[in-house]
Amino acid sequence: MANVNLLLFSNFVKALVNKEIDLDTDDIRIALVNSTYTIDRLAHDYWNDVVANELATASGYTANGLALTTKAFSVVAANSWTKVAATSTAYNVGEIVRPSAGNTYVYRCSVAGTSGGSAPTWPTVVGQTVTDGTVTWTNVGRSVVKFTSDPAVWTAPFDAGPFRYAVMYDRTPGTDATRPLIGAITYGSDQTGGSGSFTLTPDADAGWIAIPVE
Numbered sequence: 453m454a455n456v457n458l459l460l461f462s463n464f465v466k467a468l469v470n471k472e473i474d475l476d477t478d479d480i481r482i483a484l485v486n487s488t489y490t491i492d493r494l495a496h497d498y499w500n501d502v503v504a505n506e507l508a509t510a511s512g513y514t515a516n517g518l519a520l521t522t523k524a525f526s527v528v529a530a531n532s533w534t535k536v537a538a539t540s541t542a543y544n545v546g547e548i549v550r551p552s553a554g555n556t557y558v559y560r561c562s563v564a565g566t567s568g569g570s571a572p573t574w575p576t577v578v579g580q581t582v583t584d585g586t587v588t589w590t591n592v593g594r595s596v597v598k599f600t601s602d603p604a605v606w607t608a609p610f611d612a613g614p615f616r617y618a619v620m621y622d623r624t625p626g627t628d629a630t631r632p633l634i635g636a637i638t639y640g641s642d643q644t645g646g647s648g649s650f651t652l653t654p655d656a657d658a659g660w661i662a663i664p665v666e
Contacts, residue, residue, distance in 0.1 A: 458620060458635025458660050460594045462654055463497035467622075467632035470623040475525040478624040480634070482604045482652060483507075483517030487642055499631035499639050512645060513612035516623065520601040527665070528596045530558045535657035548596060548662055558664055563588035578666050585622050592664035595648050600659025606650040613644030618652060620660065635661065657665075 467473045489505035497501065531554035534548070543549075543561040550558050551574050559574065565586025572584040574591070581590045606612070615664045619635040625631045637652070654660045 458637060459493060460635040460661065461496060461633040464632065464634050472625065472630070472632050473622045473634070474624075475521055478622045480523060480601070480620065481517035481623050482518045482520065483515075484513060484615040484619050485617040485619050486611065486614060489617060491617060491636060491638065493636070496633055497628050498633060499535070499623070500628040501647050502619055502621070502633065503628050507612055507615055512606055512608070512610035512613040512650075517603050517619075517621070517622075518606060520604060520620075522602040523599070524601065524659075525599050528553050528598050530554065530556050530594050530596075533558050536568065537571065537584075537589075539567055539569055539571065540585075545571070548592070548664060549589075549659060557591050558593060558596055559589040560592045560664060561587055562590045580650045581658060586591075593666040596658075596663045597661075597663040597665055598659045600654045600663040603653040605652075606645070608649045609647045610645035610650040611647055612650075614642035615639075615644075616642055
């Protein structure tokens, strides 16, 4: 199962700046959480806001979540961003692209739709927008801070569930009240394993997290 990006908890950046999280070296995990949890990405900041709703150890799932491997935290210059804008292509809000002829800027989809049959004139002022077919692109800067890892794989037989969310958090700090939340995948309906393996794969271009930097 692919994932475009995590929906970030608002306090994630604060925790990062305050050195509560080291994405490269800390024990970063993804845990599966049931529908009794009411997600609040603005107010929730630590694992103690979530843990009571995590799936129990059973049916191929182990409590406390799955540790990510081969983690990589990097800054990618705009012209090195791998996702190139394409014509006549559907885009979702949040996707980040660069023009086919790199112009040192990246653009974020701010209105979802389908791009036009030819490339737009890309604005070169941060914050400016351009309409491309039914897509609106916003110039969001000259680089992207990116975090990725190997896919998270719960091996077969995985029959756990039902779960509604996959929540990424930092388990390195010593207590649930100090383990920062990072982001979440929200499914919108209950999910249950089907006896095979269950895989969450970071986006090939944007990884788990992609934050444009002006």
